[in-house]
Amino acid sequence: MQFMLLFSRQGKLRLQKWYVPLSDKEKKKITRELVQTVLARKPKMCSFLEWRDLKIVYKRYASLYFCCAIEDQDNELITLEIIHRYVELLDKYFGSVCELDIIFNFEKAYFILDEFLLGGEAQETSKKNVLKAIEQADLLQEYINDKLSRSVLPPLCLQ
């Protein structure tokens, strides 16, 4: 995997993880173009995109788009499932996750991602193990549950 982007329906970037070394300028350019392209697509369209020389796999959960760039020989479907597994992990960790959880606790979302994908490769696919690792590191640290804002937004719908 080359990079993963999370952005909102309004095109606001929520999370970015780059597994290939790129300059800040390139990153910004790619993000801008890609967000535009993905947002322009209609809901019933294919989740895969050929974009430049990359393959983009994206999926929308509620108001958030999860978007991964993979190489040509990579399996598109399993990448979709990587996204799904990540959402499952977030859901389990935050407890019915919504966009605001990720906005306000983005560093946690990064920690979970790092336990799940390392250097662009699926590191640990057992959900239990990933969460165990996160919780161990988390210790008893409580994150601030912004219940107020949570009630405003719908949870990301997990099928």
Added chain:
Amino acid sequence: MSDVVEKTLTALPSLLSLDSQPGSAKLSSNSKLGNLIRGITELTSKHEEEKLIQRELLLIKEQVSSPNTTMRQMKELMVRAIYCEMLGYGVSFSYIHAIKLAQQGNVLEKRVGYLAVSLFLNEGHELLLLLVNTVLKDLQSTNLIEVCMALTVVSQMFPKDMIPAILPLVEEKLNHPKEIIRRKAVLALYKFYLIAPNQVQHIHNKFRKALCDKDPGVMSASLHIYLQLIQENPEGYKDLAPSFVTILKQVVGGKLPMDFNYHSVPAPWLQIHLLRILSLLGKNDQSTSEIMYEILDESLRRAEMNHNITYAILYECVKCIYTIHPKSDLLEKAAKCMGNFVLSPKINLKYLGLKALTYVVQQDPKLALQHQMTIIECLDHPDLIIKRETLELLFRITNDQNVTVIVEKMLDFLRISEDDHTTIDLVGKVAELAEKYFRTYAPDNEWFIDTMNTVFSLGGDLLQPDIPNSFLKLLSEGFDSVEEDKKLRLFAVNSYISLLQGDSSKLPQRFLQVICWVLGEYSHLREDLEPGVVVRLLAKLLDMKSSSSETKCWVLMAMTKLCPGGAALALVHDVSETYSSSLDTMLRQRAQELQILSQDSELQAKVLPRSASMEPVEVDSSLSFLDGFVSEALAAGAAPYKPPHQRQEELSRSKALNLEPYGLSLPISISSCSITDRQSPTLLSISSGLSGDSTDFSHKGSSTALKLDGVKRLWGRDGYLAQKEQTEEAPRIEAASAVRSADQLGDNNASNSQTPNPTPSPECDQEKQQLASSLFVGLASQSFLHQMGKSDPTSQRFRRKTKASGSAEQITDPLVSPSDGSDNLLYKSLLDSLDLDVSPPEQTAGLVAPNGSCDAEEEPADADVKEIETPPVRDERVTAEASPHDDPDGSKDPSLASHLPAELSALSHSKVTLLFSKQNLDVSACHVQKEDSVVLVVFISNCSDSFLQQIRLQVDSEELEVSCVSDCPSEELKSHSVAVCQYFLTVKRPSVHFDLSATVSWQPPAGLPLTTQFSYRLPLATFVRALKLSTEEYGAMWLAFSHDTKQNLTLIHDGWDPLAATLDVLKRKLQLHVVEIIGVEAIVACCLQQDQPCLMHCRMHAGMLAVWLRSPVPDLPDCLLYCCQRALQEL
């Protein structure tokens, strides 16, 4: 969750204290971020956001640099900085603090510090070096979490050069009792392997251990490494195939813990990884493939069609089955499975089905037939991605019966596509199809020209430049039939005239250039067309604002070819007048040509003969027609031309001020000195780059036409030759029911039964059936099928044809006209570009004399020296080239050789060269090549009748180690006697030439002591010795050497075997040892004084000798390459 917490608490008591700290600080810090985020969401304009963030950044900046900020606050600040960075604002000031936080914070703070580092910094960022110590410390920590964090950051980014510092620690972690640590260590090593494969070569056996790890997580992490390794070298890991099969069996059989299930499918990631590895191992290998048939079958069976994840596995299975050695019943199952994909209503599956089909039709085009109706539906799919993939599929099944329909579909898509990447790709494919099928079946001029016109218009200026080139090449080369060629050209001319008569302002520049060329070359074919008309049309292009100056060049060139009379001549005159003062030199040059040639029709006919585009251009790569100019320039004091290689060499050697006086540049050796050894680029490269330093086109030596003899003939009158042979051998007899006329299809419901999708309306159905019949015609029944795309290595558009025609070169640039009469015109532009240094030699001798005397003279080596008494010591330098053929009168005294010491006299020695002669003192020298060393012998002879006293000789060199074997026997030299000094020479660092500088001082009986400097030059070849090796030893050494260089050398074409002849010359001149000759390749070895080997790999390719040199010694390959070049040129 509670038990996890409990475990953690007992395992990590050291961290307990943290949690007992009051949480108020956390609360407030979190709310700071919260405030920021809320603040931003409330804003309405981008401008306001910018202001807010800038304020925030100032605040953060102030706080991070304050010494009172605690690590806890720092952690919170970093989180905010990360947030600002995500919004696209620069936070580079905080990078260093992120590193500090990772270094100094407690576990929680450290974690944020590491996270910030991994988000902020790039792999190559210099600040990462500061992280190395922190990582090192954390890797040794007893706290598991710290170790985990260190490994996590290392697996994401680490400075390549610092890997050795932490490698032992990471390796050690492979044996750690905790599986999470082992897993992360494996991934860290994977990362190291990706960025610096050499560093981890020694731990390959540990990878095997990781593969056998009892924890499935560690094992599956190790598969990343294996996938990479096997991709690079499948042969090396065949022995692991049974193990991979066994693992896959266990996984599929549900032997893994339930934790690894994903939607009740056992470890799908692991399965997919294994399938990819197996397909790499089984490719083109029947015996390895056989052991995986069973498990592939089982995987297909077990994966039920119910969830994305099983589709993912099935897709990978299908790909694997079609990649490995085929087995018919598996292929059948895979095809069926793929059919389900294609027919699926889920769009993602449909896409993958098409993709798989594209991959598979190359082996079995009949599969496309089964799905023809679905494919046709996909062709009209609203999602462009699906459409695009369908076109890709059609591209692969193109044959000469359906090509027109498929090309039409592709052009339709191009008209609506807005994506540049897709446009470039598709345009290339259309051009490829058009060109290929135009060549293979009955030429249809109209179709071809129209298609290409659309390609040029749609492709615009994104078009790859080789498309217009090969199109023009095809036009100019034509086919065997002169009549047909003429028709095609005439059609093109007509088509372009009518295009130009319309609105030409919308046409892309590249297209206009093509039009210009065609009209310039062929508009005379249309007899009713006055050249004046064409000129006027072309002149219109010049006036268009959108025309680039490159296009204008093409226009002027076309006008030059047209040579109109009458009124148009005045127009031409005006045009050339206007552009001859253009700022663009190219354009000015064209205008000049136009001016001169339009006035002199005789010259025009000679320079640009009609029908000459068929004849190959004679490329005079030695530029011999410039010899006169060169010798004039040299006589006027220009420096002789040096090939770029040598220039580079000298530049690097003489970074300091040049302290040597320039040699006299008399016209003595002009004719011979530089013309032969000039490494001249071909006319081709001159025209494109106008630079003398393109070493890539190293056609050297005598004048040659383009050498294309060695190129395999791929294309002939009937298309792709190899393909045709193959298809002739294997006609498909199992002709399926593919060629059906539309009405037949309508009647025949059997074909419909293959496609379960009900078709919406009979009318629409009819239409689609028609389309189907035209698209899939010839797929199964035809005796041949032209498969295009990836599996076809010849599908690239860059093809050299066996017919060496100059027209391609001519097309590349309008500069080069195809006749030999062009030199008077090209002369000027060529001269401008030649790398001749025409500045007069500087008189620096006065500056050179270190003692400040300013009247030192330059003198030729053998001039008589008249000594003037005034300066007490005089410094003068004379140079002599040691190469024997250089100065015939240098060896004044052949008897000097008899003074050679006895132990050396038996060995071969170079000619004794007189270095200087002054005041009755002669100094000569030669060098003797011993088996393992080189000895310099200097003869000092006293020709006077009196004693010479206090004779001292000192020899130095920058590149050579000089040790004195025997010095002057005495400080006195009797009259008419010779003193002999020997110096032992060893190479310090390789160089093309080794310059020895020597100082000799002596005291004549009457007068002041005298000093003279002289130099002596040895070629590298003096030090090169054969290195006797076996092929195996050679192979082992080849891999170990790091410095290398590659270049093409001229082959020597005498006798029957150019390779052997060339190697023979190298062997003779440079003492290289030819290890083995294998076909068109040869391996050669030599060494510089025993301990500095250099290996050479030669391959005959396209009439050149491609050499690749490798050595552990820097610069040696380059220098040796230069010597080889010289050796081959000096024949």
